[in-house]
Amino acid sequence: MVTLEFHDPSGKLEITQPHAPRLATLEGKRIGFVSNEQWQAYRMLPLLKEMLEADFPGIEVLPVDTFPQGNALIGNEETAALVKQSGVDAVIVANAA
Amino acid sequence: MKNAVSGLGLAPDAAMVTFPIDMFLPGSDITPVRSRKREFYEGLTRWQSRFAQSTAGAGTMLSVEGASHEDALNQANNLLLTNLWGDGLPLWPATRERVDWILRGAALPRTHVIGKFPPRGGVTTVEICAVALAMAGGRPEYLPVLIAAVDAFLDAESNSDQLQATSGGPFPVVIVNGPIAREIRLNSGFGCLGPDPQRPAGASIGRALRLLQQNVGGALPGIGTMAIFGAMRYTNVVFAEDEAALPQGWRPHATERHGYAPGTNSVSLVFASGVTNVQRRGAKKETPEEDVLNGMWRMADYMRTPNIAALQGYEKGTPGIMMISPVVAKMMAEQGWTQASIREFLWENSKIPLAQLQRAGAPAWLEIDSNPVTRASIRFDPWPIALKPENIVLVVAGGDHPTHYHWLQAHSPRVIGRVVRVPESFDRLLADADRDLGCGADECRI
Numbered sequence: 001m002v003t004l005e006f007h008d009p010s011g012k013l014e015i016t017q018p019h020a021p022r023l024a025t026l027e028g029k030r031i032g033f034v035s036n037e038q039w040q041a042y043r044m045l046p047l048l049k050e051m052l053e054a055d056f057p058g059i060e061v062l063p064v065d066t067f068p069q070g071n072a073l074i075g076n077e078e079t080a081a082l083v084k085q086s087g088v089d090a091v092i093v094a095n096a097a
Numbered sequence: 098m099k100n101a102v103s104g105l106g107l108a109p110d111a112a113m114v115t116f117p118i119d120m121f122l123p124g125s126d127i128t129p130v131r132s133r134k135r136e137f138y139e140g141l142t143r144w145q146s147r148f149a150q151s152t153a154g155a156g157t158m159l160s161v162e163g164a165s166h167e168d169a170l171n172q173a174n175n176l177l178l179t180n181l182w183g184d185g186l187p188l189w190p191a192t193r194e195r196v197d198w199i200l201r202g203a204a205l206p207r208t209h210v211i212g213k214f215p216p217r218g219g220v221t222t223v224e225i226c227a228v229a230l231a232m233a234g235g236r237p238e239y240l241p242v243l244i245a246a247v248d249a250f251l252d253a254e255s256n257s258d259q260l261q262a263t264s265g266g267p268f269p270v271v272i273v274n275g276p277i278a279r280e281i282r283l284n285s286g287f288g289c290l291g292p293d294p295q296r297p298a299g300a301s302i303g304r305a306l307r308l309l310q311q312n313v314g315g316a317l318p319g320i321g322t323m324a325i326f327g328a329m330r331y332t333n334v335v336f337a338e339d340e341a342a343l344p345q346g347w348r349p350h351a352t353e354r355h356g357y358a359p360g361t362n363s364v365s366l367v368f369a370s371g372v373t374n375v376q377r378r379g380a381k382k383e384t385p386e387e388d389v390l391n392g393m394w395r396m397a398d399y400m401r402t403p404n405i406a407a408l409q410g411y412e413k414g415t416p417g418i419m420m421i422s423p424v425v426a427k428m429m430a431e432q433g434w435t436q437a438s439i440r441e442f443l444w445e446n447s448k449i450p451l452a453q454l455q456r457a458g459a460p461a462w463l464e465i466d467s468n469p470v471t472r473a474s475i476r477f478d479p480w481p482i483a484l485k486p487e488n489i490v491l492v493v494a495g496g497d498h499p500t501h502y503h504w505l506q507a508h509s510p511r512v513i514g515r516v517v518r519v520p521e522s523f524d525r526l527l528a529d530a531d532r533d534l535g536c537g538a539d540e541c542r543i
Contacts, residue, residue, distance in 0.1 A: 001162045004169040006190035007228045008157045009182050011219030011313035016106035019146050026141060037465075039121035044130050051134050072467025090141050095121065 028058035032088040039095040104218035108148035112140035191231040202240030204518040212251035215258030217315025235301035249366035249513040266324030267368040267508035274351035275362035278337030285337035287496030299335035342423030344430030355514030362517035368509040400447035406508040420503040444486035448479035
């Protein structure tokens with residue numbers, strides 16, 4: 001038998017920070033949207049807001065345009081700071097395609 | 098999305114609710130959002146990453162066994178493909194011996210980290226570049242150009258994290274200036290955007306860059322990259338400017354664009370999304386002046402199109418690369434055309450009437466652009482395809498033949514330059530290449 005050894009070509013990944021912990025419940029929580037305004041987000045996110053408000057007592061879902069929108073703005077530090085300052089418990093980011 | 102979060106240092110998974118593309122189209126039925134609402138709620142409450150907070154993947158050696166060397170080679174290629182690390186063409190397995198041989202071309206330690214390859218975020222070392230070049234069939238003397246190209250690719254201003262994933266399918270174009278191009282057998286002449294057995298360097302350098310994009314950067318078709326068509330993605334484009342053919346007074350691209358002194362070994366990286374041939378030569382009894390001017394108009398006519406993807410480079414990038422063959426550059430220079438006056442002509446005459454932009458829906462894209470300079474350009478009628486003529490890249494390359502230009506339309510926020518660093522032993526590597534492949538590029542007949 002001939003054995004051939006060679007390098008894994010995929011490169012190392014470094015996981016340097018954990019994902020945010022999940023919420024125990026959505027009841028009474030404050031939820032925000034960060035929208036790129038693409039791919040029918042202008043229709044889907046209001047629907048999601050409506051469903052969350054109907055299904056979870058005391059939930060506060062911020063308007064879709066609370067934070068800067070658009071691909072060019074949602075990834076920057078200023079938007080991240082605004083999200084933090086808003087005191088939301090969780091954020092839904094959409095839409096990718 | 099998974100790639101994007103791992104590129105940020107998070108685990109390579111994320112809470113997502115995915116739907117078929119139909120739902121994201123204008124006029125779509127979005128009721129599946131309602132019927133699958135529990136998945137959104139669980140993403141916010143119950144989802145857990147499958148990965149621990151640690152280092153994941155790679156740095157490891159793989160192993161296959163076969164009844165013969167050829168069988169083992171087959172097994173290795175099968176393993177690379179089934180792990181989604183291949184491109185469909187035969188690969189050299191990156192054995193220790195082959196990678197160590199390639200690393201003779203490194204001016205930096207093998208463990209040197211160039212950056213993280215977006216969007217997946219794979220740690221990009223000199224060694225992993227050598228692994229890719231080994232798989233792509235490269236040689237040690239190619240490594241300095243690959244390293245410089247990777248460094249340019251990973252420049253934050255290149256926007257490569259987005260361009261890797263976008264549906265537009267941009268591919269990197271690496272323009273090489275300086276004597277290294279000829280020394281390593283990089284093509285600047287006939288067929289310079291394709292295969293050439295006499296000047297084979299561009300094929301494996303470009304293929305290695307593509308393997309890095311896919312394997313380390315995660316740009317796997319339909320998963321990590323949404324490139325709808327993915328043109329030019331076997332080898333990308335790596336070629337040299339034909340500096341020896343530059344007319345009197347014309348400067349190398351790297352000097353014009355990046356300010357490098359003539360004779361500096363360098364790369365210049367542009368993302369392009371297409372390659373278009375422009376037939377320029379006259380068909381009858383044109384005078385030399387008519388022949389040149391007609392050709393200039395045909396260039397401008399091809400450029401006069403609302404290429405939305407090029408908006409990213411409106412201010413500081415480029416609308417594209419115009420490749421002019423040496424003999425045509427000579428004809429133009431003899432009639433007094435300079436690089437600056439050619440750009441000025443092309444810029445002025447590729448402006449698009451506002452009505453044409455409007456019928457194509459282009460102003461909406463201008464309005465949502467993140468760059469206020471680009472947004473403000475909507476006031477121009479006709480609208481210039483770039484903020485200024487200097488943004489247009491002109492390169493003298495290609496076969497010495499007068500019939501065609503090539504226009505590579507860009508999708509490139511910047512044009513990124515890097516000086517190429519070679520190891521002290523580089524002359525030895527070139528001597529080895531002469532031994533293996535025959536004499537230098539001018540007379541080479543491999």
